[in-house]
Amino acid sequence: xxxxxxxxxxxxxxxxxxxxxxxxxxxxxxxxxxxxxxxxxxxxxxxxxxxxxxxxxxxxxxxxxxxxxxxxxxxxxxxxxxxxxxxxxxxxxxxxxxxxxxxxxxxxxxxxxxxxxxxxxxxxxxxxxxxxxxxxxxxxxxxxxxxxxxxxxxxxxxxxxxxxxxxxxxxxxxxxxxxxxxxxxxxxxxxxxxxxxxxxxxxxxxxxxxxxxxxxxxxxxxxxxxxxxxxxxxxxxxxxxxxxxxxxxxxxxxxxxxxxxxxxxxxxxxxxxxxxxxxxxxxxxx
Amino acid sequence: xxxxxxxxxxxxxxxxxxxxxxxxxxxxxxxxxxxxxxxxxxxxxxxxxxxxxxxxxxxxxxxxxxxxxxxxxxxxxxxxxxxxxxxxxxxxxxxxxxxxxxxxxxxxxxxxxxxxxxxxxxxxxxxxxxxxxxxxxxxxxxxxxxxxxxxxxxxxxxxxxxxxxxxxxxxxxxxxxxxxxxxxxxxxxxxxxxxxxxxxxxxxxxxxxxxxxxxxxxxxxxxxxxxxxxxxxxxxxxxxxxxxxxxxxxxxxxxxxxxx
Numbered sequence: 026x027x028x029x030x031x032x033x034x035x036x037x038x039x040x041x042x043x044x045x046x047x048x049x050x051x052x053x054x055x056x057x058x059x060x061x062x063x064x065x066x067x068x069x070x071x072x073x074x075x076x077x078x079x080x081x082x083x084x085x086x087x088x089x090x091x092x093x094x095x096x097x098x099x100x101x102x103x104x105x106x107x108x109x110x111x112x113x114x115x116x117x118x119x120x121x122x123x124x125x126x127x128x129x130x131x132x133x134x135x136x137x138x139x140x141x142x143x144x145x146x147x148x149x150x151x152x153x154x155x156x157x158x159x160x161x162x163x164x165x166x167x168x169x170x171x172x173x174x175x176x177x178x179x180x181x182x183x184x185x186x187x188x189x190x191x192x193x194x195x196x197x198x199x200x201x202x203x204x205x206x207x208x209x210x211x212x213x214x215x216x217x218x219x220x221x222x223x224x225x226x227x228x229x230x231x232x233x234x235x236x237x238x239x240x241x242x243x244x245x246x247x248x249x250x251x252x253x254x255x256x257x258x259x260x261x262x263x264x265x266x267x268x269x270x271x272x273x274x275x276x277x278x279x280x281x282x283x284x285x286x287x288x289x290x291x292x293x294x295x296x297x298x299x300x301x302x303x304x305x306x307x308x309x310x311x
Numbered sequence: 312x313x314x315x316x317x318x319x320x321x322x323x324x325x326x327x328x329x330x331x332x333x334x335x336x337x338x339x340x341x342x343x344x345x346x347x348x349x350x351x352x353x354x355x356x357x358x359x360x361x362x363x364x365x366x367x368x369x370x371x372x373x374x375x376x377x378x379x380x381x382x383x384x385x386x387x388x389x390x391x392x393x394x395x396x397x398x399x400x401x402x403x404x405x406x407x408x409x410x411x412x413x414x415x416x417x418x419x420x421x422x423x424x425x426x427x428x429x430x431x432x433x434x435x436x437x438x439x440x441x442x443x444x445x446x447x448x449x450x451x452x453x454x455x456x457x458x459x460x461x462x463x464x465x466x467x468x469x470x471x472x473x474x475x476x477x478x479x480x481x482x483x484x485x486x487x488x489x490x491x492x493x494x495x496x497x498x499x500x501x502x503x504x505x506x507x508x509x510x511x512x513x514x515x516x517x518x519x520x521x522x523x524x525x526x527x528x529x530x531x532x533x534x535x536x537x538x539x540x541x542x543x544x545x546x547x548x549x550x551x552x553x554x555x556x557x558x559x560x561x562x563x564x565x566x567x568x569x570x571x
Contacts, residue, residue, distance in 0.1 A: 030409075032407060033403040033406075033407035033409045033412075034403075034409075036399045036400065036402050036403035036406075036407070037399070037400055037403045037415065038399070039392075039395055039396035039399050039400070040396040040397065040399065040400040040419060040459055040463075042396070043392060043396050043452065043455055043456055043459065044418070044419070044422075044456060044459065046437065046441055047434065047437070047452045047453060047455075047456050048421075048422060048430065048456045050433070050437045050440075051430055051431075051432075051433025051434045051436070051437040052425070052429065052430065052433050053433070054433045054436045054437050055429055055432050055433040055436075058436065108332060111325060111328055111329075112328070112329055112332045114325075115321050115325050115326070115328070115329040116329070118321050119321060119329075127329065127333065130333045130336055130337060131336065132562060132565070133336075133337070133340070133558070133559070133562065134336050134337070134340060136510075136513045136517075136558045136561075136562055136565075137340050137551075137554075137555055137558055138516070138517045138532065138535075138551055138554050138555075138558075139517055139519065139532070140517075140532055140535045140536060140539060140547060140551060141339075141340060141343045141547075141548070141551030141552075141554070141555065142339050142340065142343070143539070144339075144343045144346075144354075144539060144547050144548055144551060145338070145339025145340055145341075145342045145343035145346075146339045148339075148342050148343065148346055148354055148356050149338065149339060149342055154356075155342065155356060185335065185336070185339060188335075188336065189336070238424065239423075239424075242424050242425075242426070245426070246426030246427070246428050246429070246520070247520075248428055248519055248520040248523065249519045249520065249536070252536065252540075253536065253539060253540070263426070263428045263520065266428055266429075266432065267428065267523060267524075270432055270435070270524075271523075271524075276436075279432055280432065283426075283428070283429040283432050283433075284429075286426055286428075286429060287425065287426065287429050290424065290425060290426060291425075294424055
C-alpha cells in the first residue's frame with residue numbers, strides 16, 4: 026500500500042516472527058546437535074565429532090534403514106507417476122461434470138485422516154481381510170497371503186496416501202497444453218504415439234517434477250504409515266529417528282539421522298528444479 | 312484444452328482404468344466407514360449386524376474426547392496464526408518488489424517440503440530456549456508454521472487477478488491505508504484466505520509427525536494411533552467417520568479456490 030521501502034517487511038513480519046523461532050531455529054539446532062556427543066545420561070555434550078554421521082552412514086543397521094527408506098520413496102514415486110499419468114490424462118479429456126466428480130475423488134482422500142486410511146487398509150490387507158477372503162473363496166490361494174505389517178502392504182498405504190499429490194500437479198500441467206498443438210502435430214503427419222512422446226510428455230514435465238517432489242519428500246519422512254502398517258523387520262527412517270530420540274535419548278545420533286533426511290530431501294528438491302530448468306525452461310518452479 | 316475430438320478421446324480401456332484408480336482412492340475410506348457401524352467387538356467387513364454402539368462408545372471415551380478437544384483448540388488457534396501471517400506474507404510478495412524476494416518466497420514455502428519430523432526433533436530443544444514447554448502452546452505455534460505455506464499459496468492465487476489500481480484509487484480519494492486494506496484488498500482475497508485457513512485447519516487436525524515431539528501425546532490423532540496399535544475394535548473407525556464428516560463439510564471451500 027504505502028510506497029515506503031520498509032512496507033514489504035511490515036507485511037512479512039508476522040510470518041517471520043513464526044518461521045524464524047519455530048522453523049529456522051529448530052532446524053539449525055538439529056544440524057548443530059548432529060555434531061555433538063551423546064553421553065550415557067541422555068545429555069548432549071557440546072564437543073565436535075563426526076562419529077554420529079560415521080555411524081549413520083556405515084553401521085549396517087542404519088545403512089539398512091536408510092536404504093529401505095530410499096527404496097520405498099523411489100518405488101512409491103515411480104508407481105505413483107505411472108498410475109497417475111493415464112488417470113490425469115483421462116481427467117483432462119473428459120466432460121466437465123465427470124471431471125469435477127473425478128477431482129472430488131482425488132481431493133477427498135487428501136483431507137481424510139491418515140489414521141482412517143491406514144485403518145481401512147488394515148481391514149483390506151489383513152490375513153483374514155477382504156483380499157485374502159476373496160482369493161481364498163476363488164481358490165487362487167490355499168493359505169492367506171501375508172501383506173499387512175509387511176513392506177508390501179505398507180507401500181500400498183504409502184502410495185494411497187501420496188497418489189493425489191502426484192495426480193493434482195499432473196492435471197494442472199496437462200490442462201495447460203493447448204489442444205491446437207496436438208492437432209497441429211497430427212496434421213503434420215505425426216502418429217498418436219509420436220505426438221504423445223514429442224508434445225504431451227515434454228509439456229507435462231513440470232507436473233511430473235512437482236508431483237515427484239511432493240511424493241518423494243513425503244514418503245521419505247513419513248511416520249504414520251510405517252508406524253501403523255509397517256513391519257519391525259523393515260524399518261523406515263522417520264520411526265527410527267523418533268525411537269533414537271525419545272526411547273534412547275540419543276539426541277545427537279537422532280540429529281545426524283534427521284540431518285541426513287533433511288539433506289536428502291533438500292538435494293532432491295534442488296536436483297528436480299535443475300532438471301526442470303533443463304527440460305522445461307518455460308515453466309516456473311515451486 | 313480444446314473440445315475433445317477423434318485424436319484425443321477416452322476409450323473404454325481408459326475408462327475402466329480411471330474407475331479402478333477411483334476405487335483404489337476411495338475403497339479404504341469406504342471400508343473404514345462401513346466398519347464403524349459394526350455391532351460386534353471386531354472390525355468385521357461387511358458388518359454382520361449394524362449398530363451405532365461404537366459411535367456412542369467413542370463419545371463416552373474420556374481419552375478420545377479430551378484428545379478431540381485439544382486437537383480442536385490447537386487447530387483453531389494455529390489456523391488463525393497461519394491465516395494472518397500467510398495472508399500478510401502473500402501481500403508482501405504480490406505487491407512489492409524488494410531485495411531477496413524470490414529467496415524469501417522459497418523460504419516461506421519450505422515447511423511444505425521439509426520433513427516435519429526433523430522440525431519436531433529440533434523444537435524439543437528450541438522450545439526450552441524460548442521459555443516454552445511441550446503442550447498446547449507449543450503445538451499451536453508448530454502447527455501454525457506448517458499452515459503458512461498453504462495460506463500463502465491460496466492467497467497468492469486469489470491475488471493473481473487483483474487490480475491494484477483499485478487500491479491506488481482508494482488511497483488517492485483520501486481513504487487511509489488501513490481502511491483501504493479492509494474495504495478493498497481483504498474482500499478480494501477472502502476466498503483465498505478461507506481456503507488456506509481450512510486447509511491449515513484440516514492438516515493440523517490430522518498432524519502426527521510434528522505433534523509426536525511437541526505435545527504430551529494427547530492430541531486426537533496420537534490417541535487414535537495408540538488405540539489402533541493396542542486394540543482391534545471399530546472405535547477408531549467410528550471416530551474417523553465423525554472427522555470425515557467435518558472434512559466433507561469444509562472441503563468444497565478449498566476446492567472452489569484451488570480449481571478456480
